[in-house]
Every structure is written in C-alpha cells, then in structure tokens.
Amino acid sequence: MQVLNRPWGAMHYRIDGPADGPVVVFANSLGTDLRLWDPLLAEMPGIRAVRFDKRGHGLSDEGGEFRVEDLADDAAALIEHLGLKQVVFVGLSIGGMIAQIISSRRADLVGAVVLANTAVKMGTQQSWDERIAAIRSGGLGSIVDLVMQRWFAPKFRAQPELAIWRNMVARTSASGYIAACHALSAAELTDAATRISLPAMVIAGEQDGSSPAELVKATADLVAGATFHVIPDAGHLPCVEQPAAFAALLGRFLKEHSA
Template sequence: MSYPAFRSVGSSVLHYCDTGKADGPALVFSNSLGTDFRVWRAVADAFAGTHRILLMDKRGHGLSSGPLDELTIGDLADDAAGLMDALGIKNAVFAGLSVGGMIAQKLAAQRPDLVKGLVLSNTGHKIGTDDVWQARIDAVLNGGIEPIADAVMERWLSEEFRKSRPVDLAGWRAMLTRTDAVGYAAVCRAIKMEDMTATTSTLTLPTLCIAGSRDGSTPPPLVREMADLIANARFVEIDGVAHLPCVEAPDRTVSELTSFLKEIGHGC
C-alpha cells in the first residue's frame, strides 16, 4: 500500500494513494471540483480486496500542485496518464466524478491504451455556461471560497442529507473551504473552456453513466445526453441524491459499479 505518496509528473507533483490488491485489475478514481480523493474512499474501499485502487488529487486540489495558468482538462488528463504510466497501470476502469468525469472522457480519447472502461458520475460532455463559470471564478478570486460554500453544499448534497447529517455536512464543507482558491478557480476556468461533444461521441468503450435525481449541477438529462453520445454507455439514475452519490449513497454506487465490472469482466 502506498499512502500518502507523491510523484512528479511533468511539471506537476501529484498526491495519490495506490492501494488494494496489487495484482488485481485496476480501478482509478478522479475527484470533483473542490474535493480531494477522500470523496471516493467509501466506494473505493469496497473494492480493495479484489482490485488495485488508484486515487489521486488533481492540480490545485488536496496536496497536489502544478502550473495553473491556462490550465485545461487536457492537462489534467495528461497528469492522470503520466501517473498511471509511472505506476505501470493500464487497462483500468477509470471512474470520474463531475470534473473528474470530464478528465475521464478526455483520457479515454487521448490514451485508449490506459482505459478499459469508464464510470462517469454526475458529469457531462459540456457542463454549465460561460457566464455561470465566470461569475464563480470572479467570486472566488475576489472573496475566497467561504462565501460560496453554503450554496455549493446545496448542490453537492440533498436537503435530507444536510438536515439529517450535520456533522458530515460540516466535514464536507470544510474540505471545500480548505481548497486553494486559485486552484479552484483554475479548474473552473478549465471546465468553462471545455466542450467534449465531438470527442466523447467517438468513444466506444463500455461506460456506466451515473446521475443523481436531485443534482442541480449536472442534472439527469445532461448525464443522459452524454450517455447517448457513447456507443456502449448505460445510464443509471440514483434516486434522492444530489451531486455526490459516492458520499450520499456509497452502497448503491458500489452496487452499480460492481454490476458494471462483472458485465465487462473486470474483476468482481
């Protein structure tokens, strides 16, 4: 097991966790905007006995660092590819949440040798509008993340979760507010710039697309639209959860992922 660990990849230094069954089929997890790789732990830990697990923080998040000027989703996909190359990981199922799902789509298009299948959770081929992202960037660079934190929690987590689990809510809020504001804004800008409609429509690898029924950031119709672009994609909607099913409904997420892995013959 490698935790915590750091690796120089190009001009970035990436924080990652390489754990689980060393000789098992690989599962790679990429986290969402404003989180570090702990957002996936409840799901990833369920597969540690059967799969090699790689979790990583992207640039500007968690303990990873690297150039942020003019950052693109392609740069973040290159970081993921470089880390996988360095660790000897290929033919992985790559699971991405929100912007992590955009990274997954880009990686599959750029480096198909690394990816056997995709899990695209609460994401899209194009997320949000330029005006919405620019307003978010301006707010964070001018006032930091704290002033937007409550609004973000309303998108991340359902009202039921927020009311019934105040301690957990405080923890996830702290993860968000401790994210570097410049790193957060840089990834917002990368999302704003990216429209992967053309490249995602060329993907043919097995793909599981997960939506949360109460997700206002990447609502189910957007996730379904993305799934319709991919030849071998299956769409699943998890009822009652918002933008982070891996946090709100880890057992259901594990169940859907287990079924998918069995279908494609990737362990389980």
C-alpha cells in the same frame, strides 16, 4: 503518501487494496481531494484503487493555469508511471470530463470507463465568470453554502457529516479552484464523447443540482453502447451520499469489463 513529479510540480496519489484486485483509477470533482472516494472504497475492499489529487487540489502542487485536457494527460502519465494497462477509469464531475478525454484518446491504457455526474459541457461562461468573481472577492467561504445546496440532497445536508465536505471545499486552494473553473468554462467535449468506443457506464444523481440527470443522460446518449443509471436520493456526489448503491453499480460493471 506517493508523488509523481510532473512538469508543473508534485502530483499526489495513493494506491489502496489487494495487488491482485481489478485496477480502478478514480478522478475527483471540483473542490474535493482523493478522500472523495473513501465512502465508496469502504464498500469495495476487493479492488485495487488508484486515486490522485489534480492540480491545485489536495496535496498536489498548484500547477498554474491548465485545460481539462492537461488533467487527462496527468492521469495518463500516472497510469503509465505505475505500469498499468486496461484500467477501469471512474471520473466524477470534472473528473468525468477527464475520463471522457482519456478514454477517447488512450484505449491502450483504459479498458472501460465510468462517467458520473458529468457532461460534455458543464455550466456557462457567465456562470463560471460569476463564481470566479465571487471567490476573488470573498474567498471560497463566500460560495461554499451554495455549493453544498447544489451538491447534496436535503436529507444529507441535515446530517453532521455535511461539515466534512463543506470544510473540504472551503479549504481548497482558491487559485487552484479558480484555475479549474477556467478549465471547466473552456471545456466542450462532444467530440471526445462521441469517440469513446470502450465499454461505458454513466451515472447520475436523482437530486443533483450541479449536473442534473437529464444533462448527464444527454451525454450518455453520445457514447456508443453506454448504459445509464440514476441513483435515487443522491445529488452530485452519489459516492458520498449513496456509496452502497454506487458500489453495486460499479461492482457489476467490473465483473463484466475489468481486465
């Protein structure tokens, strides 16, 4: 396990894959840690994968209150710390918001970007306030089943593997999760999306209850030249439900755009 010391505390990260493989940096969704990408990486053994736990998630420190822009700064600091340039940056959900910001600001570090199951605006102030109130009242366990319904297609929810993802969310730090909810409620990234000038691919899940495909498509339309794909039989985490399909899309993108 590796750690980058940030002003707010310890940031846990991990590197896997061959040293000469194309470098891909992955940013996770709300309520997950870097293990989110395990099913996808099993399909892509040739890449050099850099993953990290954002503030308040996984093995990283809490980090107090923050904005999505601060999370993008953390990702940029990690890329600089590792001496990398022109990486392909893949972000999902709030990770996709991180990806929008870093790819619009740091073309010196990011050479191409993949935005998965994300948008320039996710949820409303009211919806985030209600979720925060529910967590403060009953803990993450009080919302986790609803999260699973929004995240996964019915076929996946019937599988025993669902318990792994349910536990990951339920065991996330409540204060870290709430801090991320505040960051999401304040984020509106239309300006960032329209300033992305890098090669971009946008991915949606056909049965995503958190960021429906039409919402993701509206964001793709803001990114000049972006390609858009919908993965069938997948919800909010297609890298978990349909890793082979996600890997096929990412593999083609890497052949065209990795340094």
